[in-house]
Amino acid sequence: MKIEILNLSKTYNQKDYVLRDFSYTFESGHFYAIMGPSGVGKSTLLHILGLLDEKSSGEIRIDGQTLTVQGEEERADMRLLTFGFVFQEFFLNPKLTVLENVMVPLHIHPEYQGKENWDKKRKRAKELLKQFQIDEYENRYPNELSGGEQQRVGIARALANNPEVILADEPTGNLDEKNEENIFSYLKALTEEGKIVIVVSHNETVKNYADFIITLRKE
Amino acid sequence: MKHSWYLYVEYDKKLRQKNKVAIAFMAVSVMILLFTNIVFSNVSHLLENLQQNCRTIMVQVPFKEKYLSMLKAEYAENPDIESVEEHWTGSPIHVETADPDIQKWAGGQYRVQFSEITDAAAKNSRQIKKKAELKENEILVPKYITIYIQMKNPYDVPSAWDDYTRPNLKGEELIGRTLQISFGDETAELVVRGVYDNAEITTAADGIFLSEAMTHRVAQETKTESNFSYHILIKDYEKMKIYQKEISDFAFAHFDTEDTGMDDTGNGWLIVGPAYGVGEQREASLTFINAASVMAGILAVVVMLWVGLGLFLSKVKMLNARGREFALLKAIGYRERQIRGILRMESIMLSAKVAAISGIIVGSLLIVYVGILLIWVNPLFYHVFMPRFQAGILFLTVLIVFLVPLAAYELSARRIKSVSSIEILR
Structure with a gap:
């Protein structure tokens, strides 16, 4: 997969730009780190890429096709099938077990619909937990896990629908040094499966894992 | 969905x-x-x-269908009148007993009274079936008993009847006991066969069931099945006094003296007045x-x-x-x-x-x-x-x-x- 961004801008009042004329190309199998000072538009870029926010101008092409998503439902479908989100604060549902949290995106995925796919869904979630070495916690609740373990659950949830692009916004912001390295290692490993990993971070450690570092600057 | x-x-x-x-x-x-x-x-x-009780004028006389028809013909269409209906008020039967346990329940008072439940009052309940099974000398008493006791006052003059009730007064405890009943000039001793659930008969929760034979015997003696009255419901309480006089005059003029037992002075069975003694207290x-x-x-x-x-x-x-x-x-x-x-x-x-x-x-x-x-x-x-x-x-x-x-x-x-x-x- 190739995501091309051409002259992307975001402004809320036509005068002050959060992001201006940003152009870049993201390709499969690579780890991209977006860095820069606060307020420079890193998260905004990530949100526009993940269709959580709308651009003011510019163009996004996926595999050469201009992305023209219309309507909230189409955007939701695109987010479901193409992007996986990892958040700084994990946002795990405290009332669901680790396994149930990972299964949340699968409930609406076309391949896993219906009662007959219940086992398939559980199997998929368990595989992911095993991949991130948290399968022994599958019946625990998020508050029973450490920050690093919770973030691994967050990454497993982001991967549940097998998206081609992983978007991570400060994924190690709430973690200690050891867990930072672990999380970046896991994210790096995903590029070997051909996924595009785009991480927004202030953390210098990310440079050790990133194939490309994009530094945004204020005008 | x-x-x-x-x-x-x-x-x-x-x-x-x-x-x-x-x-x-x-x-x-x-x-x-x-x-x-x-x-x-x-x-x-x-x-x-x-509220309804306060607006009701009662014409009490042994029941005759013709009197109800007469009252309805005269008053049913009157815009001041809400309704004219027959109303069962009680039985001429009194049960008195010397049973020491009942006397004890009654707090040592000398007289205990029940009244009979008529078929009319019981017709919509399943209790009526129990009545049909009674032998002549048997009665049913309520599961929970409300006893009416005639209180003595310091001057040894019987005063008004007061409701007297005791908690846990269960009819089951009377089963097998003999009670004496009086009606007219006659008396009879009857055995309590069982109880009925008076929760199902709200209009006469304190009553007893007599057998068909005993009911007939009482009717022969007292010349009536039971006491009925006619209730005339006035829409506006303020007009009670006007209609009390008018209905009273109507009843005295049209009802047979044989039925009402009236003498030349106007005394007799016929009573016309507020059904529940609506006085100034009630008014307030x-x-x-x-x-x-x-x-x-x-x-x-x-x-x-x-x-x-x-x-x-x-x-x-x-x-x-x-x-x-x-x-x-x-x-x-x-x-x-x-x-x-x-x-x-x-x-x-x-x-x-x-x-x-x-x-x-x-x-x-x-x-x-x-x-x-x-x-x-x-x-x-x-x-x-x-x-x-x-x-x-x-x-x-x-x-x-x-x-x-x-x-x-x-x-x-x-x-x-x-x-x-x-x-x-x-």
Whole structure:
């Protein structure tokens, strides 16, 4: 997969730009780190890429096709099938077990619909937990896990629908040094499966894992 | 709907843990709602009866169908008159007993009286079947007995009859005992065969059942099956005195002296007057009754509003507290209508499971329990607080329980559209 961004801008009042004329190309199998000072538009870029926010101008092409998503439902479908989100604060549902949290995106995925796919869904979630070495916690609740373990659950949830692009916004912001390295290692490993990993971070450690570092600057 | 149910089951099985305080509030609120509604229903029924009693003129004479027809022909179409009906007032039969246990129950007073329950009063209950099985010398007494005792005053002159009741006075304890009954100049000794459930006969909760043969014998002796009167309900209490005189004049002029037993001076069986001794005290109490009725109504409405608002706010609070959850669902690809579907199912299930089942079942049990408790304290509460099935009240409660949380959901569901994943997840 190739995501091309051409002259992307975001402004809320036509005068002050959060992001201006940003152009870049993201390709499969690579780890991209977006860095820069606060307020420079890193998260905004990530949100526009993940269709959580709308651009003011510019163009996004996926595999050469201009992305023209219309309507909230189409955007939701695109987010479901193409992007996986990892958040700084994990946002795990405290009332669901680790396994149930990972299964949340699968409930609406076309391949896993219906009662007959219940086992398939559980199997998929368990595989992911095993991949991130948290399968022994599958019946625990998020508050029973450490920050690093919770973030691994967050990454497993982001991967549940097998998206081609992983978007991570400060994924190690709430973690200690050891867990930072672990999380970046896991994210790096995903590029070997051909996924595009785009991480927004202030953390210098990310440079050790990133194939490309994009530094945004204020005008 | 099928898809929403699937999502609800798959995604959110643990709904009940979401907000225990709000759910407990909902359940308790439904109980209060149901309880208040039924209490109000009972109290208003009682007050309505009292009010009606104050507006009733009674013409008492041994029953003759022709007198009822005459009164109806004269007054039924009168715009000041609400109704003209026959009314059973009692039996000429008195049961007196020297039984030491009953005397003991009666607090050492010298006379205990029951009255007979007529077929008319019992015709709509299954108790009538028990009467058919009685032998001539047998009677049935109430399960819970209200004893009327003629009190002695310091001057040894019988005063007015007072209601006297004792808690735990159970009819079963009389089974097998012999009671003496008197009617006219005759007496008879009858054995208590069993009890009937007087909860089913509210009009004569203190009465006894006689056998058909004994009823016939009493009728022969007293020349009447039982005492009936004609009740004429006046619309406006202020006109009671006018109509009392007019109806009195009418009855004296048209009723046969043979039936009324009247002599030249006008004394006899015929009595025309307010049915329940409406005097100045009653007149004053009417104001109180009206005020109490209005207050009870206001109280019921306030409780309903409070419970409705509470249900609404607790549901809105539950939904608002989940803003981050909805934002996350939107971020990972849930459509708005999928989230709304889950919430709609949650609202329905919450109402059904928590409020309706626990509230209505527990509330109903509570009402029955309180009813039993009150009757245990004083059997007279049969008339006031008999735990009856109140279909209308139940329907109203269920309606509030289901519609209010759904309305709260509909309001909150609109917010889902405005929930910004970016703002919340930032």
